[in-house]
Amino acid sequence: MEPSHKRRRIVQRSPSPQYKLDDEENVDYEPYVPVAQRRQEKLAKLSSWAKSLNKRGIISTTEDRPEELQDEDEEEIRRETLRKDRTLLAEAQEVHLKKAAEDAMKTEAEKQEEEDAEILAAVATRRKLASDLELAKGILYTEPLQTSWNPPKHIRDKTPEQLARLREKYHIVVEGEDVPPPIEFFVDMKIPDGILQHLKKNKIIKPTPIQIQGIPTAFSGRDMIGIAFTGSGKTLAFCLPAIMMALEEEIKLPLVRGEGPVGVILCPSRELATQTFENVKAWTGALVSTGRSPPLNSLLCIGGISMSEQSHAFTTGIHLVVATPGRLIDMLEKKRFTFDNCKYLCMDEADRMIDLGFEEDVRNIMSFFKRQRQTLLFSATMPRKIQDFAQQSLVKPVLVNVGRAGAANLDVLQVVEYVKQEAKMVYLLECLQKTPPPVIIFSDNKNEVDDIQEYLLLKGVEAVAIHGSKTQEERQYAIRSFKSGSKDVMVASGVASKGLDFNDIQHVIIFSMPKEIEDYVHQIGRTGRSGKTGIATTFVNMNTPEQTLLDLKYLLMEASRVPAFLEKIDDPRVVQGNALKGCPVCGGKSISTPTCASGLKQFCRSGSRNL
């Protein structure tokens, strides 16, 4: 019998335009940094610049601005021109300048209040995440996407009580209508043999909890929000369904040059996209190696690499694209490929993707879809406000939660130490002795990352560094040499290394505590992965904002290891009887019953949902 994938085409797909591979358009890209963060960095620069002008009594004009800021403005103008009117931008810049100067005069509390008010206003005015076409035409999908997958009979025959017991056994909490059953073994998930063998070779034998519930949910075509702690195998849970969908499409009707992709996986950084792409390549390769599956073609779509390097990917149809938002939008705008036949969209680290600043990019990407898609959002942390917003935008979504959203991985021993600013470097050397390599050191400040690397090199420690201002080659070299074990220490900024999966990291040192507790959870999550244990040492001192220390204290309480100096920090929001003052959503009840959905840290102890 003729293999099914060679069957002749009977249906026409709408063709994508011919791909252009001219190098002219393959400009180098700046690393993708979320809009919210760019805005914050810019405001910080503007504010210190405004302060210095104020001190010197100089009146601000655009020409006076530091070169660095002028460059940033040019970049911003370029981006904005693509989207909006120039005049609006000029006005916006004036407002930014004014706001920055005003901000410099405000107290922390005033700033926090304003930030929270902004969040509330933004949440209130949000539109659903849907393409403009869908919004304009009022298109509303009410039923999940249909797939041909269904669970084996012995799983379908399980009673609701049996399924509930299974979920309980693995600490899986689900929400949603007709939630597909959890499946305890890969073979029962009907995963093709080639992939099963490949997983086995890599010691992936039994699914993790997020895979037990997440894979059947995604295989069933359901929209999903998947929350599970760092290092718990989310990548397989969202790549496998994309591969299966692409395989199904290819078998039904082989893709030809100019067609595809069928599925897209969005990642917040180039490095994470590269890592996910490598996994996709390995799994699709394993599929083909059996000789029973057609080849599936995937494309990595990130800034910093020339598309001509991947010209081979354009010679046939493209089944899967793994991308960062900036480059993806660019490729779609240039019509290198289209989403005319795209049915699967997954966002890794989704909370960041649809965070306030990212929303516009995501909406922009959504607007390229021409048909109903299956949408999946995965992350280790998911503030409630983002969850609620995302849920509205999905079709009968299933929420799969393993452990509390935003909780730290308990396989990581968290140690928080008070280290004076000037003593940090010296203490770092001592701290490195705690475990054998490999070790990752985090700082969110690029200059500090460089300083730490320089210091360690001087002291004879084999260290590499990675942050957003390094070239793509430098970043790839750092990751390669650290992954291969030729370098012992990697000094990294949180943004550049989010979600990266390194082998057996023994120790994570957080040199400067990030402001957001979610970033802390992601950073310590580079160790203690796939069931192994690890240590995370965090330096704090009087420069660490009190709110951040409080968030840290509450997080450590879950792991029941709060150092004495953190115990002493009182929560100013707690008044008699464990109540919180003033939260507009929970009215202050969330300390004793941690269920506040506001996501407003000024009032409530965590922006994340507690289940």
Ligand SMILES: Nc1ncnc2c1ncn2[C@@H]1O[C@H](COP(=O)(O)OP(=O)(O)OP(=O)(O)O)[C@@H](O)[C@H]1O
């Ligand atoms: N079922 C499994 N059994 C054993 N190891 C697994 C299993 N699934 C995945 N792994 C391994 O666990 C490691 C972490 O997986 P992965 O990177 O997908 O975690 P993650 O949940 O995406 O983490 P993060 O939130 O930090 O991105 C990888 O090395 C992966 O190969």
